[in-house]
Amino acid sequence: MSKKIxxxxxxSxxxxxxxxxxxxxxxxxxLIKVIMTPNSTRLISPQLLESLTQDKVYVDMFSSYQYSLEHISLAKWAEVSLIVPASANTLAKLAWGLADNLLTSTFLALPSSLPKILAPAMNSNMWKNPLTQRNIKILKESGFKIIPPKKGVLASGEKGEGVLADLEDILKAVKPYL
Ligand SMILES: Cc1cc2nc3c(=O)[nH]c(=O)nc-3n(C[C@H](O)[C@H](O)[C@H](O)COP(=O)(O)O)c2cc1C
Structure with missing residues (x-):
């Protein structure tokens, strides 16, 4: 049977x-259900991801068409959870248990046994910042699997650590849970 992701x-x-x-x-x-942070919809349209998933893309915490608590129903539906790419901001929120949008609320509501995999991507100073590194440590200790970013050319044109892991490495890390 297909896994629900x-x-x-x-x-990012x-x-x-x-x-x-x-x-x-x-x-x-x-089977994939995508949850975008509201900020991410300023970079690409949910409609693009809807055309790829052939399904609704979830963004708004408070826009349910029907009577349901979407963060709870999505958390119950999932068999594996991923965040790709994971921003420094969202990593910090997850590490500290914040639930201020549909993505962070759903992740806080996931069963503790459910695989949770994060692929961070950010500027190398953001990645190396002790605050981010402390958040990564907390997330690992809380059972999250981190797919570390690689060294490469960042969006700024500089070289450094923080580039999203290659798709093949992400798939390799995710496959054991599927
Ligand atoms: C064009 C653009 C690219 C960005 N890329 C990244 C990135 O790769 N990693 C990151 O942590 N933040 C990046 N940021 C900053 C985040 O968008 C910002 O911290 C935001 O609050 C993250 O929101 P979210 O975690 O709710 O999606 C970028 C911002 C812009 C405008």
């Missing part, structure tokens, strides 16, 4: 790579 998408310059990830996972027959 929640894919969280945040406002690497957001376009989540399109390729969706295409690969769809091709392999997985």
């Amino acid at each position: 929640i894919l969280g998408v945040t406002a 310059v690497s957001i376009y790579k989540s399109c390729s990830l969706i295409r690969v996972l769809k091709k392999e027959g997985y």
